[in-house]
Amino acid sequence: MAGFTTFRGKVAGMDRVNVDTDQIIPKQFLKRTEKTGFGQYLFYDWRFQVDGTPNPDFELNRPENTGAEILVANENFGCGSSREHAPWALLDYGIKIVIAPSFADIFHQNCLKNGMLPVVLKDEEVRYLLEKAKDEKYELTVSLEDKSVKDSEGFQAEFPLSSYWQTMLVNGWDEIELTLQLENRILAYEESLT
Amino acid sequence: MAKTIIDKLWDKHIVHREEGKPDLLYIDLHLVHEVTSPQAFSGLKMKNRKVRRPDRTFATVDHNVPTVNRFNITDPVAQNQMETLRNNCKEFGITLADINSPEQGIVHVIGPELGLTQPGMTIVCGDSHTSTHGAFGSLAFGIGTSEVEHTLATQTLWQSKPKSLKVQIDGKLGKGVLAKDVILYVLSKYGVNFGTGYIIEYCGDVIENMTMEERMTVCNMSIEGGARAGLVAPDDTTIEYLRGRKYVPAGQEFEELAEQWKALASDEGATYDKEIYIQASEIAPMVSWGTNPSQTAPVTGRVPFLDECESENEKRSVASALKYMDFTEGQRIADIKIQKVFIGSCTNSRLEDLRLAAEIAKGRKVHPDVEAIVVPGSQNVKVLAEAEGLDKIFLDAGFEWRESGCSMCLSMNADIVPAGEHCASTSNRNFEGRQGAGARTHLVSPAMAAAAAVNGCFVDVRTMESAEAVH
Secondary structure, rough: OHHHHEEEEEEEEEOOOEHHHHHOOOOOOOOOOOOOOOOHHHOOHHHHHOOOEEEOOOOOHOHHHOOOOOOEEOOOEEEOOOOHHHHHHHHOOOOOOEEEEEOOOHHHHHHHHOEEEEEEOOOHHHHHHHHOOOOOOOEEEEEEEEEEHHHOOOEEOOOOOOHHHHHHHHHOOOEEEEHHOHHHHHHHHHHHHH | OOOOHHHHHHOOOEEEEEOOOEEEOOOEEEEEOOOHHHHHHHHHHOOOOOOHHHHHHHEEEEOOOOOOOOOOOOOHHHHHHHHHHHHHHHHOEEEEEEEOOOOEEEEHHHHOOOOOOOOEEEEEEEEHHHHHHHOOOOOOEOOOOOHHHHHHHOEEEEEEOOEEEEEEEOOOOOOOHHHHHHHHHHHHHHHHOOOOOEEEEEOOHHOOOOOOHHHHHHHHHHHOOOEEEEEEEOHHHHHHOOOOOOOOOOOHHHHHHHHHHHOOOOOOOOOOEEEEEEEEHHHHOOOEEEOOOOEEOOOEEEOOOHOOOOOHHHHHHHHHOOOOOOOOOOOOHHOOOOOEEEEOOOOOOOHHHHHHHHHHHHOOEEEEEEEEOOOOEEEEEHHHHHHOHHHHHHHHHHHHHHOOHHHHHOOOOOOOOOOEEEEEEEEOOOOOOOOOOOOOOEEOOOOHHHHHHOOOEEEOOOOOOOHHOOO
């Protein structure tokens, strides 16, 4: 994956709590053996009506949210199943960053491993962004360097991110490659087991 | 300093520790299934990497398998996914309990029953219900496919140590109140993210008196409270369960291991980041009414009124659940009509679960408006259940007796609940669409599911005649 330091993109809001990964990508679409092509099924049961036409009430189908690359969500986003198909579907659809007051642990990890940034902001900051996201032209700039989210109207918020993941994301490093450099440590551990 | 079992397990597995990084943990056992592994194997192949320890990796097919005729896979995409796992296991030298194996079954059922799961281990699987294995005093957690690939390649994972949470349940459960009711009660009281960022240790009289099957049911649903792992300290119950299992050493070696396992228990005076105390007497048979596992009430209760919600977020969540489930505020649980019953899943498909359900089904008939299926967790469970005639009891009562797999827990195979129908299910998630688009899931214990099957609605299992035999 490619590294990045700042990202500027259009914002969509999804003011729902406990959005589980079964909603993000329903189980009938988990049978592919590739990482790509899941975007068309993102939020399938919410996004499409029974006859397959787009549900006009669904957040991402609203005209003002077309082309959004940053999703502002509510608490406990990504709970439930460990399926990494959830971040794959979001990425494939075009979402690069999700902002929420809290994320489920496994989803949070799965995002980072795919170079997708889960941004944790305070409740009131997320509330503000959910309001602002209703504006079609609203954009945010997310910086990995100073771990901040800014808009052009003076909003600024900082988010927590370990220095480990900050470095990994900025450089777009392959975690397995880094671990394999510790081969002698792994061998030593294995020898200590016997 | 006094250590918790969580500290002990963590410290024992650190391969590498460095300031500013998560810990690199060694993984003792990696369980693999067909749905979350293909992309991980592709990743390995692309980089020309090997599986570091095929001997610590074990695979099965469970999510996709048909439960009527297991050899007649009509879905070509599912077939391809299973075939891909078969080829990957062959290429990388991994043992596979394939569709025709007597050891095939739900990954979280076969790990323990084969004795692959052992106390003191770190266990991962690309499935969030890996927390099940914590019942044995192992550190077991679900991972995504990137971490599956990382484990295959390195037999390690980078992990930041979660906080510790003690959930102590004291007293004695009433008759007909089962392990499933215990964990549903915990979720109903503390919500779907009380465990986010934590590893749970379950303890107290109730947990100590539980069988391994019951402990697995409790640990299984830790993730529904947000905790990636939930565990129970190993004791004599754990040791006796494991004695003689296929992958567990025998003889003197076992006795020595058993001593080491018992020493894993949290030290006297060890402290936790958070503690929760519950009395068994608070717990009744539970039924979920909403679209997340915390939206659960006692069978004698009712769905909430919106006015009772404590926050705006909760109010919206409840309103959305009531709409999806087609309930009115304050409706009684006992008035919910049931069209489907599913007894199975990694939560409740072990021999003991089937016995509990059979106890209620025995001599009764499935309600004419209900279709009920029983899906044993593994081929081993199926054989043992048939040996004691449980299949006959279910079939006589009008239940279907199926082959092993994940089945209607997530309906990736043909076992789907039609839109609008209500299903009493012994599984772990009642999310929208989980059992089929528009399907309405109610999470219950095996006894409560069987009771719903024969009554066509939810009935308090404590009031039914054979309730004496339950528990």
